[in-house]
Structures are given as structure tokens and as C-alpha cells.
Amino acid sequence: MLTFMIALRSLRRRKGRMILIGSLVVLGTVIIVFGTTFSQSAKVFSKASIIENFTGDFILYSQRSRELPSPFAFQTPLPLIEKADQVEAWLAKQPQVASFSSIAQNYGLISLQKDGISYELPFIFYAVQAEAYRAMLGKVKMSSGTWFGEGSAQVQPGILISEYQNQQYKQKYGVTIAAGDKVTLLSLTGGGSVNALPSDVVGIFDPQFYKNVFNYINFMDIGTYAQLFNFTGVTALPENFNQALAASSDDDIFALADDDMLGSLNTDLLEKAELTGYTMIAVRLAQGVSTEAFAQTLAAAGFPIKLARWDEASGFFASVADILQGVILGATLLIFLIVVFILMNTQIINVLERTGEVGTYRAIGADKSFVRSLFLWESVILNVAAASIGMIISLVLIISFSGGISLPEIMSQYLVGGGQLRLQLSIMPFVLGLALVLLVSLLATLYPIRVATKVSPLAAMSAK
Amino acid sequence: MSQAIIECKDLKKEYLLGSTKVEALKGVSFTITEGEFSAIAGPSGSGKSTILNMIGCIDHPSSGDVIIKGTNVGGLNDKELTRYRRHTVSFIFQSFNLIPVLNVYENIELPLLLEKRFTQEERHQKVMRFVEEVGLADRLKNKPGELSGGQRQRVAIARALVTGPLVVLADEPTANLDSDTGIKIIELMKSINKNDGTTFIFSTHDAHIMDQARRVIKIRDGLIIGDEVKQEGRQVAGSREV
Numbered sequence: 001m002l003t004f005m006i007a008l009r010s011l012r013r014r015k016g017r018m019i020l021i022g023s024l025v026v027l028g029t030v031i032i033v034f035g036t037t038f039s040q041s042a043k044v045f046s047k048a049s050i051i052e053n054f055t056g057d058f059i060l061y062s063q064r065s066r067e068l069p070s071p072f073a074f075q076t077p078l079p080l081i082e083k084a085d086q087v088e089a090w091l092a093k094q095p096q097v098a099s100f101s102s103i104a105q106n107y108g109l110i111s112l113q114k115d116g117i118s119y120e121l122p123f124i125f126y127a128v129q130a131e132a133y134r135a136m137l138g139k140v141k142m143s144s145g146t147w148f149g150e151g152s153a154q155v156q157p158g159i160l161i162s163e164y165q166n167q168q169y170k171q172k173y174g175v176t177i178a179a180g181d182k183v184t185l186l187s188l189t190g191g192g193s194v195n196a197l198p199s200d201v202v203g204i205f206d207p208q209f210y211k212n213v214f215n216y217i218n219f220m221d222i223g224t225y226a227q228l229f230n231f232t233g234v235t236a237l238p239e240n241f242n243q244a245l246a247a248s249s250d251d252d253i254f255a256l257a258d259d260d261m262l263g264s265l266n267t268d269l270l271e272k273a274e275l276t277g278y279t280m281i282a283v284r285l286a287q288g289v290s291t292e293a294f295a296q297t298l299a300a301a302g303f304p305i306k307l308a309r310w311d312e313a314s315g316f317f318a319s320v321a322d323i324l325q326g327v328i329l330g331a332t333l334l335i336f337l338i339v340v341f342i343l344m345n346t347q348i349i350n351v352l353e354r355t356g357e358v359g360t361y362r363a364i365g366a367d368k369s370f371v372r373s374l375f376l377w378e379s380v381i382l383n384v385a386a387a388s389i390g391m392i393i394s395l396v397l398i399i400s401f402s403g404g405i406s407l408p409e410i411m412s413q414y415l416v417g418g419g420q421l422r423l424q425l426s427i428m429p430f431v432l433g434l435a436l437v438l439l440v441s442l443l444a445t446l447y448p449i450r451v452a453t454k455v456s457p458l459a460a461m462s463a464k
Numbered sequence: 465m466s467q468a469i470i471e472c473k474d475l476k477k478e479y480l481l482g483s484t485k486v487e488a489l490k491g492v493s494f495t496i497t498e499g500e501f502s503a504i505a506g507p508s509g510s511g512k513s514t515i516l517n518m519i520g521c522i523d524h525p526s527s528g529d530v531i532i533k534g535t536n537v538g539g540l541n542d543k544e545l546t547r548y549r550r551h552t553v554s555f556i557f558q559s560f561n562l563i564p565v566l567n568v569y570e571n572i573e574l575p576l577l578l579e580k581r582f583t584q585e586e587r588h589q590k591v592m593r594f595v596e597e598v599g600l601a602d603r604l605k606n607k608p609g610e611l612s613g614g615q616r617q618r619v620a621i622a623r624a625l626v627t628g629p630l631v632v633l634a635d636e637p638t639a640n641l642d643s644d645t646g647i648k649i650i651e652l653m654k655s656i657n658k659n660d661g662t663t664f665i666f667s668t669h670d671a672h673i674m675d676q677a678r679r680v681i682k683i684r685d686g687l688i689i690g691d692e693v694k695q696e697g698r699q700v701a702g703s704r705e706v
Contacts, residue, residue: 002574002577006563006565006566009565009566010565012565013564013565356559356561357561357563357564360557360561360563361563362522362546362549363520363522363549363555363557363561364549364550364554364555364574364575364578364623365546365547365549365550365551365575365578365579365627366546366578367543367546368542370578456522457521457522457549458517458522458523460522460555460557460561461513461517461522461557461558461635
């Protein structure tokens with residue numbers, strides 16, 4: 001404790017210089033602690049926001065897909081999920097599943113006439129089961145109209161247009177769509193034909209989260225979508241119809257002519273199928289159920305589908321908080337690198353200025369470990385004291401902002417999907433801050449200590 | 465007859481000053497016996513401090529031997545030399561060399577703390593004994609910056625004595641003091657030497673201070689030019705001019 005006491009007093013004796021170095025360490029500590037808390041909180045909020053607005057805990061998609069699904073991307077159309085109705089029925093029976101919502105991503109044209117002028121407006125959309133999607137993911141604010149007749153007994157079929165999309169139409173085409181407008185929807189089907197379907201604009205909405213994505217996405221109810229893209233039908237035709245279609249010779253065709261039933265179709269025998277055109281099913285699991293555990297259950301069920309976790313399905317957006325954390329860590333490391341050099345430089349000057357004192361210690365019988373311990377303590381005391389101040393400042397800042405930080409809109413949208421970011425107090429950033437400061441102390445002191453231990457006792461003679 | 469405790473045999477010291485080779489000592493030999501109160505006298509640059517540094521184990525001769533209590537210290541490693549400085553020899557410096565952040569009591573206690581073998585009570589007794597001896601009992605809590613030059617040198621003397629060393633080396637202990645204070649400091653050292661039998665070797669170029677020594681080894685240009693032993697201020701038979 002002798003060296004601790006001398007170190008402490010030596011620091012007090014050189015207050016001015018130590019306050020300067022300490023201030024840098026305080027700054028570095030605040031950046032690492034507050035910054036890490038900020039990015040960690042952003043990560044938590046970002047995850048919650050993505051799960052609650054886009055993906056659920058995971059997304060199911062076709063086994064044939066070579067790409068990961070993403071509610072954010074439309075570059076590569078995903079293959080349709082086969083037997084989607086059976087998958088939905090199975091999901092509905094699973095106690096681990098809290099909710100799910102099927103989604104079809106597609107694009108089409110809105111054809112309408114206003115003031116005697118015809119417009120054909122492109123739009124991309126999610127086709128969704130109105131109630132299920134609204135309950136699980138559809139956190140949008142209706143500017144006009146309703147969410148597919150929400151609150152009424154039946155789903156009101158049609159389309160919903162985002163406010164931003166509507167503004168784009170006005171800018172580019174000079175037309176504005178309003179709730180209640182009669183339109184014709186045009187689609188290019190998988191078979192290559194163009195379908196047209198009269199429909200209604202049910203409402204105009206403003207997305208509340210991830211506007212940078214949802215401003216460009218509109219909604220269509222799944223019933224309208226099925227009609228527009230021919231996703232209705234039967235699972236199989238009667239056997240004689242199949243034989244007729246498969247007939248490859250005149251004899252076969254004439255043989256079929258003897259069949260009394262040929263040419264008449266008993267619709268009761270047809271098995272109706274919901275050919276929905278879904279490309280993704282977002283699933284929320286019950287509390288405490290892990291995605292990994294559910295994935296095994298799903299695999300055992302044998303559906304031709306694959307599972308992508310929320311972070312896999314959200315790509316860039318899931319990593320925004322990580323990128324921010326990386327930037328903060330990088331900035332902190334840069335500051336600490338500067339601190340290491342300043343601290344090292346100051347410590348070397350400190351040693352050189354005190355060669356007489358160090359020489360005196362050695363001349364009166366102190367060994368090298370005493371000198372080493374003395375300078376190490378000086379560095380540790382200074383840095384830990386500064387780090388403690390930095391942590392207190394960080395704690396005050398975190399508590400102050402625990403109610404929420406208002407971020408610039410663009411930053412908020414990319415980072416947490418929009419809205420305020422509430423900081424969550426956690427021990428990890430403080431431990432990280434202290435560990436970094438101790439590391440800095442050690443690194444910055446190694447060379448000065450080496451210089452100090454090489455001071456000869458003879459230097460005592462030159463002390464003034 | 466007193467026992468020889470330090471033997472310096474043909475000490476030479478050379479060092480480079482830029483590209484010039486300087487011979488600080490050109491072959492110095494003498495013996496110090498227990499209880500001596502000796503001065504190494506000579507003008508600045510004559511080599512007197514170099515001799516003290518070698519006896520004090522803080523510098524090595526280029527050639528020759530320093531033998532302290534039968535041990536040739538030239539063959540000791542850094543740890544062993546440190547131990548020698550802690551137990552066997554003590555220094556009083558020209559610039560006092562007190563630790564500025566420690567008060568009078570702590571400065572005197574420091575060598576005992578470095579030795580690590582004394583209890584707090586033992587340390588306290590030893591410190592208080594020498595504090596009384598140098599007359600600073602009322603200044604225990606003062607830092608060096610709050611003391612006069614003479615008081616600081618008294619603290620340094622107490623610090624040098626507190627571990628009970630075989631020999632106390634004082635490098636121009638009065639150089640930074642006025643004449644009266646200088647004389648008082650030398651008288652203090654002398655009385656300790658007389659009362660406790662502690663061996664003192666000090667360097668000086670001041671004739672008045674020199675007069676206080678019972679033996680004066682005169683040195684010039686790295687060579688001993690005289691070695692006289694006095695009895696109560698008188699030159700005695702057996703002394704010689706070299």
C-alpha cells in the first residue's frame with residue numbers, strides 16, 4: 001500500500017496534467033458505456049420492432065426458394081408455398097404457435113379514370129388475410145378509409161395505398177387516389193396472361209414503423225389477390241377428365257366417347273383447394289418456445305417449406321444496430337488509442353521529470369518492483385477514477401434518457417423502425433468500459449514503467 | 465583497534481563525454497575503519513563524488529575493487545546491490561532528495577518500509593528516536609516544501625540513519641546550505657558519529673567543513689594527493705601527503 005499512497009499523492013501533486021488526461025478517459029468511458037447502452041437498447045428495440053412489424057419470430061417459405069425470404073425486398077420473386085392451406089391448418093393446431101400471418105408479395109397496376117383521364121399506376125403490395133395480418137403485424141395508421149372494413153362484420157375487399165405512394169403518384173402522374181375510388185387492378189399472371197379485376201380503394205394509410213420500407217408497400221386483401229392472379233381452383237379433376245386430357249391416340253379418344261359420364265361434370269365430386277399464392281408465412285411463437293425447438297417439430301411434419309429466423313429474414317435492418325455498435329466500438333477504440341499514446345507520452349515525461357526521485361528510491365534501497373508498482377498504481381488510480389466519473393456521467397445520461405430519446409426520423413426508422421428509443425440499463429457496458437480502461441492503463445504504462453525501472457540509482461545525484 | 469569495513473583498491477573510472485574519454489578516477493586506494501568520520505576533499509570534478517557513488521553501490525568502477533565488510537560489491541547483481549543499499553550503506557544527498565509527497569515522519573520511515581521486516585511499532589520507535597536526534601519532533605507532519613534547507617538535510621540525515629547502516633555516505637551535504645547551517649549539520653553528523661559510532665564519509669570542497677572531519681582524504685584529478693588523520697582538530701603523526 002506504500003506505493004499506492006505515494007502514487008495517489010503524486011497524482012494530486014500533478015493535478016493539472018492529470019485532469020487533462022483524466023478528461024480524455026472520462027470522455028472515452030462515456031462514449032463506450034453510453035454508446036454501448038445506446039446500441040444495445042437499439043438492438044433490443046430493433047429486434048422487437050422487426051418481429052412485431054415484419055417477420056414474427058420466423059418466416060416460413062418455399063423449399064424451392066434459393067433466396068432467403070425478406071419482407072423488405074422485392075428484387076427476387078419467391079416461389080409460392082406449396083400446400084399453404086395445409087401448412088396454415090397445421091400451424092393453427094400447434095400449441096407452440098401464438099399467431100401466424102400468411103403473406104403474398106407481388107406487384108400490379110392500378111387502372112383508374114379521373115376527370116376523363118386514364119391512369120395506370122404501378123404498385124407493389126402485400127396480399128394478406130386482413131384480420132390476421134392486422135392483429136399480428138399490421139401496425140399502420142389509417143389516414144382515410146378503413147383497414148379492409150375493420151370494425152364491420154365482413155372484410156371489405158380491395159386495396160390500401162400508402163400516403164407516401166399516393167404522393168409519388170401525384171408527383172409523377174399528377175393524380176391522387178382517395179379512399180372509396182373505384183379502380184381496375186391489372187396483373188400479369190404466372191401463365192403469362194393479363195387479368196383485370198374491378199376493385200375499390202378501401203383506405204389510405206401511414207405506416208408507423210420502418211417507413212423507409214413500408215412507404216413503398218401497399219396492401220391487398222387475399223380474396224382480391226386470389227381472383228386477380230387466378231389462385232382459386234380445385235385440387236384435381238375427375239379421373240375421366242384427366243384420361244381425356246392425357247389421350248395420346250385416336251383410339252383412346254374414341255374409347256372415351258363410350259363413357260356416358262364424359263362431358264358432364266359433377267361439381268360435388270370436385271375437391272376445392274385454396275390456391276392462395278402465398279410466398280411467406282410469418283409466425284410468432286408462444287412465450288418460452290424457442291425457434292430451434294419448433295424447427296424440429298416443423299421438420300418432422302414434412303412440409304415442403306423452409307424456416308428463416310427473424311434476423312435472417314430482415315437482412316440489413318437486423319444488422320443496423322450491430323453496425324452502430326461496431327461504429328461506437330471503433331470510435332471508442334480510436335479515442336482510447338489516442339488516450340494510450342497521450343497517457344504513454346505523459347507518463348514518459350513524468351518518469352523523465354522524476355528520474356531524480358526514482359533514483360532516490362533506488363539509492364535508498366527500493367527495488368525495481370517498487371518503481372514498477374508506483375507507476376502502475378499512478379496509471380490505474382488515474383484511469384479508474386476517471387472511468388468512475390465517466391460511468392457516473394453515463395449512468396445519469398442513461399437514466400435521463402430511459403424515458404426515450406427522440407432521434408432524427410431517418411435514424412429512428414433505420415435503427416428501431418421509428419419512434420423513440422428508450423435506453424435500457426445493463427451492467428455489461430459498465431464492465432466493458434472498466435475492462436477497456438484497465439487495459440488502456442496497462443498498455444499505456446508498460447513502456448514508461450520499462451523506462452522508470454531502467455533509471456539508475458546514480459540519477460539520485462542529479463536530483464534538484 | 466577499529467576494524468576496516470571498506471577497502472577501495474586501485475579504483476579507476478572512465479567514461480565518455482561525447483567522443484572524449486574522461487578519466488574520473490585514475491587508481492584510488494584507501495581503507496575506512498569502523499566509526500570513522502572522514503571527509504573526501506577536493507575541488508569540483510576531482511572525483512570525490514565518484515568514489516562515494518562506488519562505495520554506495522550506485523556506480524561501478526571501470527576497474528579496481530570496492531570491498532565492504534569482506535564482500536567485493538563489484539560481483540553483485542542488481543538485487544544484491546539494492547539489498548546492500550538498504551541494509552549496509554546510506555546516502556545523504558547534496559540536494560536532500562526527500563520525497564516531496566511524504567511528510568517528515570514518512571520520509572524517515574520510508575527505508576524501514578522498504579526493508580519490510582519491521583512492525584509498525586518498531587518503525588515508530590526508530591523514527592521517533594532519530595526525529596528527536598535531529599531535532600524535528602515538532603515538524604513531523606510537514607512536507608519537505610514546508611521546511612528550510614537545514615531542516616530538510618536533518619530529515620535526510622535521520623532517513624539515512626534510521627536503518628542502522630554500516631556507513632553513511634554524504635555527498636557535499638552542506639553545499640546547498642548557508643555556512644552556519646552547514647556547520648550545524650556537520651556538527652550533528654559528528655555528534656551522531658561520536659554517540660552511536662556510525663561511520664560517516666562525506667565529500668566537501670569547503671575548508672571549514674573539512675576542518676570538522678577527523679580524517680581528510682584529499683583528491684585531485686582522480687588521484688589521492690593527501691590522507692591526514694586528525695585528533696580533535698590536530699594533525700597527528702602517521703598522516704601523510706601523497
